[in-house]
Amino acid sequence: MLSRLFDALAKRAPLAHAHCDGPCGIYDPASARITGEAVRSMTKKILALTPPAPGDAAANAAYLNTLSRYVAIKEEQAQLTKDELLVLWTDYFKPPHLEKYPDLHDTFWKAAKLCSACKVEVSAQHADELMEAIEKIHGIFWATKGRDVPWTLAAG
Amino acid sequence: MLPTLRPGDLVLSRRPWRRRLPPLGRLVVVRDPDGSGRVLVKRVVALGARGFSVGSDAPDHARDSRRFGELAPSALLGLVVAVWPRPGSRG
Numbered sequence: 001m002l003s004r005l006f007d008a009l010a011k012r013a014p015l016a017h018a019h020c021d022g023p024c025g026i027y028d029p030a031s032a033r034i035t036g037e038a039v040r041s042m043t044k045k046i047l048a049l050t051p052p053a054p055g056d057a058a059a060n061a062a063y064l065n066t067l068s069r070y071v072a073i074k075e076e077q078a079q080l081t082k083d084e085l086l087v088l089w090t091d092y093f094k095p096p097h098l099e100k101y102p103d104l105h106d107t108f109w110k111a112a113k114l115c116s117a118c119k120v121e122v123s124a125q126h127a128d129e130l131m132e133a134i135e136k137i138h139g140i141f142w143a144t145k146g147r148d149v150p151w152t153l154a155a156g
Numbered sequence: 157m158l159p160t161l162r163p164g165d166l167v168l169s170r171r172p173w174r175r176r177l178p179p180l181g182r183l184v185v186v187r188d189p190d191g192s193g194r195v196l197v198k199r200v201v202a203l204g205a206r207g208f209s210v211g212s213d214a215p216d217h218a219r220d221s222r223r224f225g226e227l228a229p230s231a232l233l234g235l236v237v238a239v240w241p242r243p244g245s246r247g
Contacts, residue, residue, distance in 0.1 A: 003243040010166055010242075016185055016195040018157035018212075091190065 027092040029138040032084035035077045036134045037155050039118050040127035042074035047122060075119050081130070082115035088141065101140050111137060157183075157197055160213045164242035167197055169234030177208050177229055183236035186210060189224045195233060196220075208232075 049067055052059035089108040098104050111133035117126045135151050142149040160183070161167070169185045178184050178200045188194040198210035198220055207228050209221035221227065 006166060006240060006243055009240075010164065013166055014195065016167060016197045017188075018161045018163075018197045 027088055027141070029084075029088060029134060029141050032081050032088070032134050033131075033138065033151075034154060035081040035084060036131050037153060038077035039074055039081060039115075040124075040131055041155060042070050042077065043118065043122055043124055043127040046070045046074065047124060074122075078115045078119045081134075082112050085111050085115070085134075085137070088137065092141070093144075097140075097144050100144075104140065107133065107136055107140070157199070157213045160199075161197060161239065162242065166240040166242070167236050168238040168240070169236045172229075172232050172235055175229045177203055178232055178235055183239075184210065184232060185234035185236065186227055187231045187233055188219075189227060189231060197236070202226075 046067065049063065049070070052063050085108060089105075089112075093104060101107075111130065114126055114130040114133055117123065118130055138149070138151055167183070167185070172178060180200055180203055182200050184198060184200055186196050186198055188196050196210075196219075198212060200208055201211035201221070202209040204226050207226040209226050211222070212220045
């Protein structure tokens with residue numbers, strides 16, 4: 001009787017976790033790679049934009065609109081990249097990984113700094129360096145899982 | 157949270173008073189600060205000026221304030237008032 005009441009309540013009660021680390025355990029540097037690629041793409045597009053001839057109000061409006069969109073997307077994707085990297089750094093990687101990869105903290109710190117640099121600047125060089133940092137993290141990440149996952153870019 | 161709680165145990169909690177810190181040592185229901193929306197049951201192990209830290213009774217394999225730091229009062233979802241062990245779980 002009590003046992004049946006327990007079961008009835010248990011079915012309706014919301015679930016609370018008493019221990020466990022992220023029950024899904026799904027981590028993948030691919031998220032940071034995709035957003036990082038978007039940052040690099042937007043950086044290149046901003047640099048390739050040509051301002052319109054003076055006096056052409058319609059062209060000027062279109063130019064400013066396009067430029068604003070590129071900048072907004074670059075800003076957003078750089079922040080997302082930083083968020084994705086920080087999740088890997090603080091949640092996935094554990095002290096034993098650090099023993100094997102002593103420059104792990106430095107790698108993530110520099111990668112996060114590059115995310116900020118890509119927001120503040122319009123720098124193709126820093127966008128490239130950000131992708132190199134993510135590629136390095138990709139390599140370390142999959143090595144800790146004993147898997148050989150190739151580094152593939154979405155952008156051709 | 158072994159041995160206090162075992163998988164499948166029922167926990168009854170009540171809502172906290174707004175923005176009030178929970179008492180030290182109390183079992184609490186908190187929102188996981190990782191943004192997953194997951195809900196955790198933990199024990200209050202320290203009180204700070206602006207928040208509180210939670211620990212686990214089985215600390216060897218647990219995710220708590222040692223991993224995610226101090227929690228803001230807004231993360232507190234409930235104070236545990238009763239635990240009903242899952243029938244048969246205590247041998």
